[in-house]
Amino acid sequence: xxxxxxxxxxxxxxxxxxxxxxxxxxxxxxxxxxxxxxxxxxxxxxxxxxxxxxxxxxxxxxxxxxxxxxxxxxxxxxxxxxxxxxxxxxxxxxxxxxxxxxxxxxxxxxxxxxxxxxxxxxxxxxxxxxxxxxxxxxxxxxxxxxxxxxxxxxxxxxxxxxxxxxxxxxxxxxxxxxxxxxxxxxxxxxxxxxxxxxxxxxxxxxxxxxxxxxxxxxxxxxxxxxxxxxxxxxxxxxxxxxxxxxxxxxxxxxxxxxxxxxxxxxxxxxxxxxxxxxxxxxxxxxxxxxxxxxxxxxxxxxxxxxxxxxxxxxxxxxxxxxxxxxxx
Numbered sequence: 598x599x600x601x602x603x604x605x606x607x608x609x610x611x612x613x614x615x616x617x618x619x620x621x622x623x624x625x626x627x628x629x630x631x632x633x634x635x636x637x638x639x640x641x642x643x644x645x646x647x648x649x650x651x652x653x654x655x656x657x658x659x660x661x662x663x664x665x666x667x668x669x670x671x672x673x674x675x676x677x678x679x680x681x682x683x684x685x686x687x688x689x690x691x692x693x694x695x696x697x698x699x700x701x702x703x704x705x706x707x708x709x710x711x712x713x714x715x716x717x718x719x720x721x722x723x724x725x726x727x728x729x730x731x732x733x734x735x736x737x738x739x740x741x742x743x744x745x746x747x748x749x750x751x752x753x754x755x756x757x758x759x760x761x762x763x764x765x766x767x768x769x770x771x772x773x774x775x776x777x778x779x780x781x782x783x784x785x786x787x788x789x790x791x792x793x794x795x796x797x798x799x800x801x802x803x804x805x806x807x808x809x810x811x812x813x814x815x816x817x818x819x820x821x822x823x824x825x826x827x828x829x830x831x832x833x834x835x836x837x838x839x840x841x842x843x844x845x846x847x848x849x850x851x852x853x854x855x856x857x858x859x860x861x862x863x864x865x866x867x868x869x870x871x872x873x874x875x876x877x878x879x880x881x882x883x884x885x886x887x888x889x890x891x892x893x894x895x896x897x898x899x900x901x902x903x904x905x906x907x908x909x910x911x912x913x914x915x916x917x918x919x920x921x922x923x924x925x
Contacts, residue, residue, distance in 0.1 A: 608769045610743045610819050614812035632814055632821075639810055639822055643829045646806050653764045653804035654834055657736045658841050660762060661696070662914075665734025667838070668726075669699045670752040672716030674820040675740035675766075675827060676701030677708055682831040688860070690835075690844040691852040691889070697835060700725055702748040719751025726755050733760040738834070739802070740827060742819035744769035753802055764804035766830050768823040771807065774800050806830060843916035846891070847924040851917060855888040864890045871925055872897050895920060 605611050617631060657667050669679030680699030686692045700722055703712030715721055731737070737756035739749035744767040753763045765771075808830060810822040839845070844852040849871075855861040861883070867890055868879040874897075886893035886903060895906040898921055913919045 605743070605745065607773055608743060608745070609773075609809055609811055610768050610813070610823060611817055612812040613816050614814055617812075617814040620814055635814060635822055636825060639825050640829065642808055642810050643826055643833075646808055646830065649804065649806050650830060650833055653736075653738070653806060654837050654841075656762050656764075656804065657834065657838050660734040660736050661838065661842060663734040665732065665736065666695065666729075667697045667835070668729070668731075668735060668737045668756075669697075669740055669831075670722055670737060670749055671700075671740035672702035672707075672746050672748045673711065673713060674824050675742055675746070675749075676703075678824065678827050678831060679738075679740050680708060682828075682835055686835055686839070688856070689850065689853065690839040691854050692839070692844075698729070700752070702746075716746050716748045719747040719754075721748045722752040723755055726752060726759075731756055731759040731761045733762075735759075735761040736764065737761050738764040738766060738804075740766045740831075742768045742823035742827065743817075744771065744774055750800065757801070757803075762804070763802045764806060765802045766806045766808065766827055768808050768810050768819065768826060770809065771800055771802075771805050843914055846894070846917040846921070849924055851891045851894065852915075853890055855883055855890070861888075864888070864893075868893055868897075891915075891917060 614635075620628060620631065623631065657665075661667065667683075669683055670676070671679045676699070680701050683697045683699035686697040687694050701707050702715035702718075702721055706712070707715065726737075729735075735756070737752060739746075739753045741749040749765070753765065757763050808823070808826040810826050813819065813821045813823065815821065839852075849867055850863065851867065853860055853864060855864040864883055865876055865879040868874060868882060869876060871894060872879070872882075874882070882893045882897055883890070886896055886906075891910060892903060892906055894917065895901060895910055896903060899906065899909065901909065909920060910917075
């Protein structure tokens with residue numbers, strides 16, 4: 598359990614936003630204007646983290662090319678965002694559900710009902726991570742807007758000890774966490790007690806991603822700007838990784854599998870556009886390719902059966918451009 602008497606007021610996410618001090622006296626329109634003004638700055642702040650994101654993503658890609666996985670770990674809103682991003686990879690990029698995984702404090706039930714107390718256990722993820730049998734090819738990315746979540750740092754330390762690469766997405770400066778802090782007085786009127794800086798290894802991580810969005814319009818509510826910044830970073834991580842791994846052809850979603858009406862329509866339209874065939878022929882080709890757009894494209898353009906087309910795709914690391922050139 599974390600110490601509730603520790604003073605976190607020095608953290609950017611816990612400070613008060615002066616322009617929102619009277620938010621409860623504003624009209625609906627004024628509140629929206631205030632929030633929108635704050636939100637506009639978020640993409641610019643994320644841009645400052647692009648060099649750090651580049652290094653993290655390059656490590657993820659290298660690991661996944663060797664069979665590694667991307668594992669998100671978080672609690673509360675941060676955990677939900679990680680699970681959301683991970684869960685979108687199979688339908689979007691036809692990845693195995695174990696390739697990108699989201700681990701949230703409190704388990705799946707915490708997706709719908711908050712389980713805040715679970716975030717204070719630094720060993721809370723260890724059984725799940727043990728069962729995953731981490732290797733040096735895996736990358737574990739903690740997500741902790743406020744930067745202090747024991748559940749997240751416990752997972753990072755566990756992964757590091759197993760040889761996996763580690764990252765963290767946070768909206769505070771990690772250097773702040775490494776400074777001496779004060780314990781709030783247990784008795785009102787008494788002076789606060791200075792505590793020594795935490796050991797350096799406590800907040801050690803290979804790839805820190807600091808998104809310093811500043812105070813929220815509702816103090817401490819990191820589901821707001823911090824959540825938006827986190828989601829933007831997660832979008833970049835998985836999208837860039839999957840594109841580099843050959844999951845798109847140009848910007849076409851060709852590694853999707855047609856498993857519902859919407860995806861079937863999209864898949865057929867890609868085949869119609871790229872192969873110059875009608876919808877009926879596209880549907881038949883898609884059936885022959887077991888609903889896989891990438892496979893269907895290679896089968897038709899190279900006049901191959903499914904097995905031979907699959908082998909050709911594998912030979913080129915899953916990328917279509919070396920096989921088919923540029924899309925129309």
